[in-house]
Amino acid sequence: MAINLSKVSFAYYVPRKKKNIKYAVKDINLSIGDKDEFITIVGHTGSGKSTLVQMLNALLIPTDGCIDISGKIISKKNENKIKLKEVRKKIGLVFQFPEYQLFEETVLQDVCFGPKNFGITDVTSKAKKALELVGIKEDIYNESPFSLSGGQMRRVAIAGILASEPNILIFDEPTVGLDPLGKKELLELLRKLNKEEHKTIILVTHDMEIVGEYSKRVIVLDNGDVVYDGDKTELFKNEKLVKEHSLDLPNNVKMLKVIKEKLSLDNLDIYKYNTYDAYDELKRVLGGNNE
């Protein structure tokens, strides 16, 4: 296991008397593999999602408890001994609106910034590979990042993280402000990184469609606690849990559920997240009825 959190708590502000501390994240235990996982983190506003993912990348140091990132212990005690760069090289974090991190003169130079900082060799070829992966054409490599469109800027920014070749990629609400096509392309890119390059992807999102269609494992946060950690279908089956934490079902599931009730199709499996899968399932059940 690559990341292990044990009893991790975090407070943005610790009063001197250490009383009534308001924790953003409290007593979290988690383990996350460094290969092949596709995890979404959900929970309503202020539940601590951003705080949690920033700790995974050692941007925030836990107030209590410790995080083990492939053998490197991150805790308040050894705060000064942590080799931050080694941790951040393995775990890439993409913030919301990553386009605001662009600053270099050309697109290519900007993508090289990360790998250069981490002391990686072959910086340019890695940068080019990352740019290709996110679908940026070679003819704008030498343009200023500020002359690009919003969607292109975001891709360049994401390439800036990919270029350091981290094993684990964390995205904090990456699709906000993208058009439907851009959103789809970004998510497909993540799927590709997960399937082909075997990267672990962690995605913070409010969008249940993404949870349904892309992730395998879901972590639900509520008020700084992990209230669910496991398979997405198991979560959606537990309707009480879904309601309690103000989550929702993906549209496909909702639709199949209505169809199942109205047509009383008892053996219809409603947990199909893709339209085509849903269609196949309906065909299977209905086709069976007609014969």
Added chain:
Amino acid sequence: MNDKIVFGQYYQSDSWLHKLDPRVKIISVFSLMISLFIIKNIYLLLGFMFLVLLVIASTKIPFVKFLNSIKMMTFVLLVTFVLQVIFRRDGELLKSFEFNLTYMNLVIIIVSLFVWFLINKYIKYFKTFVFLVIVLALFILQYYVSYSPLIVKYNINIYSNGLIMASYIVLRIITLLFLSSLLTFSTKPIELNNGLDYLLKPLQKLKVKTSIFTMMVSIALRFIPTLILETEKVLKAQASRGADFKEGKLSARVMQIVSLIVPMFVIAYKRAYDLADAMEARGYIPEGKRTSIYELKYKFLDYFSYVIVFLILAITIFLRVKYAL
């Protein structure tokens, strides 16, 4: 969303001073500063300082905060004090010290100062204090130890007036700092600005566009917390790309600071444009007549404060003119 970020020095409390009209506070602090500079007599100054301390005590603002505000000035204050004590030569002679600067002492002084410059980076707390102890120790050394050949003998004489003048100057600076802290601790920057807006209004008759000036100040104030938040975000984003603002070669560090500054400019410009559009969309005209959401109205306490403050000013002027105190 994030009202936790307090900038400036405002200290939240519900004391009478916090409730006072910002105009009263601004004018009072200015008048009291004038009084402070008029006072010549040290006992009168002590009395004035006592009054200021009384006000401080009545405001529920921790005294430590006031001490912190003079902390930065400690060194300057001490140097002023010492120079005054050493170089003023009137009044009666209180005490005379004789120091022996010998070759050995000179070597010790040079070595210890050198060591200080090497190690002072590693001292975290009480830096000034440690330095003063060292300086004091070096003088004690010269006072008592006189082995090895002598270079020069010198005297430091302390006179009564030197001591009084030194205390007078130091006390005056401290009181001044306390007074200005009282204003900044008890008044939010936005209130200060609003108060200024009202006070500067008469200038509008002279065709000075004071409202534009105060609008600019209040926009700037409004954006400080936002920009702090944005800086934090950019800082984190670049840190996760391996930027390291503390270590590394100079050239790399310059690049990393650039990686912070450029996005900040982009964000600040974008914010400014957005705000300009929003203001225009709501029909903002720079010269337009506007009412304020924070209408300022004098209450009893405000008039009372004016009376007290002007009384103090009048008394100090009177004493100075009549008795040269």
